[in-house]
Amino acid sequence: xxxxxxxxxxxxxxxxxxxxxxxxxxxxxxxxxxxxxxxxxxxxxxxxxxxxxxxxxxxxxxxxxxxxxxxxxxxxxxxxxxxxxxxxxxxxxxxxxxxxxxxxxxxxxxxxxxxxxxxxxxxx
Amino acid sequence: xxxxxxxxxxxxxxxxxxxxxxxxxxxxxxxxxxxxxxxxxxxxxxxxxxxxxxxxxxxxxxxxxxxxxxxxxxxxxxxxxxxxxxxxxxxxxxxxxxxxxxxxxxxxxxxxxxxxxxxxxxxxxxxxxxxxxxxxxxxxxxxxxxxxxxxxxxxxxxxxxxxxxxxxxxxxxxxxxxxxxxxxxxxxxxxxxxxxxxxxxxxxxxxxxxxxxxxxxxxxxxxxxxxxxxxxxxxxxxxxxxxxxxxxxxxxxxxxxxxxxxxxxxxxxxxxxxxxxxxxxxxxxxxxxxxxxxxxxxxxxxxxxxxxxxxxxxxxxxxxxxxxxxxxxxxxxxxxxxxxxxxxxxxxxxxxxxxxxxxxxxxxxxxxxxxxxxxxxxxxxxxxxxxxxxxxxxxxxxxxxxxxxxxxxxxxxxxxxxxxxxxxxxxxxxxxxxxxxxxxxxxxxxxxxxxxxxxxxxxxxxxxxxxxxxxxxxxxxxxxxxxxxxxxxxxxxxxxxxxxxxxxxxxxxxxxxxxxxxxxxxxxxxxxxxxxxxxxxxxxxxxxxxxxxxxxxxxxxxxxxxxxxxxxxxxxxxxxxxxxxxxxxxxxxxxxxxxxxxxxxxxxxxxxxxxxxxxxxx
Numbered sequence: 001x002x003x004x005x006x007x008x009x010x011x012x013x014x015x016x017x018x019x020x021x022x023x024x025x026x027x028x029x030x031x032x033x034x035x036x037x038x039x040x041x042x043x044x045x046x047x048x049x050x051x052x053x054x055x056x057x058x059x060x061x062x063x064x065x066x067x068x069x070x071x072x073x074x075x076x077x078x079x080x081x082x083x084x085x086x087x088x089x090x091x092x093x094x095x096x097x098x099x100x101x102x103x104x105x106x107x108x109x110x111x112x113x114x115x116x117x118x119x120x121x122x123x124x
Numbered sequence: 125x126x127x128x129x130x131x132x133x134x135x136x137x138x139x140x141x142x143x144x145x146x147x148x149x150x151x152x153x154x155x156x157x158x159x160x161x162x163x164x165x166x167x168x169x170x171x172x173x174x175x176x177x178x179x180x181x182x183x184x185x186x187x188x189x190x191x192x193x194x195x196x197x198x199x200x201x202x203x204x205x206x207x208x209x210x211x212x213x214x215x216x217x218x219x220x221x222x223x224x225x226x227x228x229x230x231x232x233x234x235x236x237x238x239x240x241x242x243x244x245x246x247x248x249x250x251x252x253x254x255x256x257x258x259x260x261x262x263x264x265x266x267x268x269x270x271x272x273x274x275x276x277x278x279x280x281x282x283x284x285x286x287x288x289x290x291x292x293x294x295x296x297x298x299x300x301x302x303x304x305x306x307x308x309x310x311x312x313x314x315x316x317x318x319x320x321x322x323x324x325x326x327x328x329x330x331x332x333x334x335x336x337x338x339x340x341x342x343x344x345x346x347x348x349x350x351x352x353x354x355x356x357x358x359x360x361x362x363x364x365x366x367x368x369x370x371x372x373x374x375x376x377x378x379x380x381x382x383x384x385x386x387x388x389x390x391x392x393x394x395x396x397x398x399x400x401x402x403x404x405x406x407x408x409x410x411x412x413x414x415x416x417x418x419x420x421x422x423x424x425x426x427x428x429x430x431x432x433x434x435x436x437x438x439x440x441x442x443x444x445x446x447x448x449x450x451x452x453x454x455x456x457x458x459x460x461x462x463x464x465x466x467x468x469x470x471x472x473x474x475x476x477x478x479x480x481x482x483x484x485x486x487x488x489x490x491x492x493x494x495x496x497x498x499x500x501x502x503x504x505x506x507x508x509x510x511x512x513x514x515x516x517x518x519x520x521x522x523x524x525x526x527x528x529x530x531x532x533x534x535x536x537x538x539x540x541x542x543x544x545x546x547x548x549x550x551x552x553x554x555x556x557x558x559x560x561x562x563x564x565x566x567x568x569x570x571x572x573x574x575x576x577x578x579x580x581x582x583x584x585x586x587x588x589x590x591x592x593x594x595x596x597x598x599x600x601x602x603x604x605x606x607x608x609x610x611x612x613x614x615x616x617x618x619x620x621x622x623x624x625x626x627x628x629x630x631x632x633x634x635x636x637x638x639x640x641x642x643x644x645x646x647x648x649x650x651x652x653x654x655x656x657x658x659x660x661x662x663x664x665x666x667x668x669x670x671x672x673x674x675x676x677x678x679x680x681x682x683x684x685x686x687x688x689x690x691x692x693x694x695x696x697x698x699x700x701x702x703x704x705x706x707x708x709x710x711x712x713x714x715x716x717x718x719x720x721x722x723x724x725x726x727x728x729x730x731x732x733x734x735x736x737x738x739x740x741x742x
Contacts, residue, residue, distance in 0.1 A: 014153055015152040015153055016148050016149035016153070017149065019145050019148075020149065023142060079282060079691075079692070079741075094278065094279040094280070095691065095741060096280060096284065096739070097176070097248055098173065099153070121143075
């Protein structure tokens with residue numbers, strides 16, 4: 001299921017990523033508690049029980065985190081996955097040495113409708 | 125509904141912080157934080173964001189923002205310590221490192237000579253250490269270390285195309301590719317660079333460079349290859365009246381390094397090879413080297429350097445120990461030297477040199493906020509020529525104390541230099557056996573953090589050098605009997621006043637006394653650099669003021685902006701030396717028939733130039 005395992009391992013050590021997903025995901029999904037499906041290497045990012053519930057099947061999730069093939073909305077971790085997979089609604093990746101956050105409006109609106117105005121600057 | 129509204133409101137309030145969180149990720153994961161050596165000495169760090177925002181694309185752009193100068197010599201090479209002599213290069217005190225391996229020292233002992241105007245498209249961040257850095261930074265005898273850290277596929281994955289078009293017939297085209305597979309990181313870079321300059325008196329120092337880099341990193345191993353071929357106009361060359369007929373320098377250079385980590389041991393090896401071909405001519409018979417009449421001068425030389433370094437690092441709560449052994453082999457040979465198309469009889473060469481080095485450094489924590497540092501390196505220099513073998517030593521004592529917002533660094537260093545093989549038996553020395561230069565340096569560095577975004581730094585120091593190699597009136601190196609002394613201080617203020625915005629000011633002053641034939645020399649400069657975003661633009665401004673000895677104060681500025689059109693497409697423009705008022709470096713001229721002085725030639729490094737760039741990642 002995991003198409004690209006390597007980027008997941010590399011991104012697991014990024015300082016501040018936990019804070020980003022804690023702030024960003026409730027905004028994206030419009031829910032206070034978000035059901036997330038991801039690979040074990042990312043479990044520590046979602047250990048805050050007041051914001052996240054980790055699910056065992058991708059179909060049970062509100063959002064899939066990582067470059068993982070699934071029919072649910074996916075938040076990707078590479079530009080290639082972001083630009084090729086139809087279910088990707090957004091991604092965090094490094095481009096030209098600097099962190100990037102992007103949201104794909106076409107896919108996002110299909111799953112979640114309106115994007116929070118504060119995230120408009122990241123929309124594509 | 126009310127609860128849902130409150131949740132959404134709370135989420136919106138949090139959302140204001142998304143850009144700040146992203147900025148914090150950028151700062152906290154900045155690779156320069158991992159390579160920066162706090163106890164290493166005085167450092168000037170240029171992060172990836174700094175390089176991106178200030179559009180730093182060549183090593184020259186970095187030199188201007190540090191207390192160094194962009195001074196170049198009569199051959200058009202960066203050479204800040206050359207007092208306008210015919211010696212090809214005199215700045216061996218400045219070393220360049222690529223991922224902690226010495227780069228380009230194969231011929232002149234410093235990569236600055238051939239790489240001073242290097243395109244930095246493959247570099248992630250740069251650290252400049254001044255005033256005798258610690259053995260952790262380098263075990264080479266040096267006063268200034270410029271460390272370049274290459275890009276990695278983890279952060280620069282995919283393919284990137286960069287095109288730059290400049291005024292003065294200059295351009296740069298580069299292509300890079302990065303890919304992570306299993307746990308390995310592969311990065312490839314290739315570029316063609318062309319740079320043109322004004323041609324006063326028809327003097328040509330334009331250059332064309334093609335270069336490529338290949339790197340492969342695994343968890344515990346690193347392999348890197350760098351190769352370049354450049355062809356440059358040799359500027360004035362050895363001409364006394366600065367009117368050469370032809371002046372050309374061709375260089376082919378290869379650098380290869382490998383690193384293996386196993387537990388606390390590090391094995392590093394570096395190989396470098398350089399082929400250098402020069403040609404200078406003048407007509408009629410009016411070119412002079414050492415005042416010997418000649419009209420045509422051509423050389424072909426090759427140089428090789430191999431370094432093997434095994435080090436051991438141990439660190440616990442109270443100690444940090446570094447110790448190791450290094451072996452360096454240097455070889456230089458002139459394949460031919462032709463004067464007026466006649467090949468000179470073979471000299472004493474080839475010139476081989478073997479350097480055996482042992483080094484150790486101990487950092488001892490007196491208290492958790494006070495660390496004492498002592499280092500020693502001893503080199504045995506074995507010359508396989510008619511030159512005697514000798515020992516050189518390097519000592520370093522330092523203390524760093526941190527209290528609340530204050531940091532105090534006190535340092536003493538003693539450095540001795542060896543003579544590079546290309547100078548042995550050459551016509552650039554008065555005697556084959558020149559004693560080694562010895563430098564003693566003390567400095568105090570005081571830092572104060574006003575808050576997490578503002579920092580002040582004051583540095584003051586004194587440097588005393590004995591046995592300095594200096595060119596005499598015939599441009600032959602001799603050892604200066606008396607000591608040269610340098611007094612220096614600098615003041616820096618950094619302010620990151622909001623995300624992606626930074627103001628940096630640096631004032632530096634240097635006074636050198638007892639320079640032969642010159643006496644004393646003063647140099648002061650102030651640089652101000654600032655970058656800030658607006659919508660999809662990232663603007664920058666740099667302002668420079670400099671005063672060289674008795675010359676008038678000069679000031680100039682660079683401005684530019686980057687437009688972020690798409691997440692993978694940027695356009696940028698830049699104007700350097702907007703007022704065309706940078707310092708004009710003086711080059712003495714002598715009438716070769718009468719030996720009377722001619723009007724001094726004054727040339728700026730670059731002058732005003734404009735450039736537009738495009739970067740597309742796919």
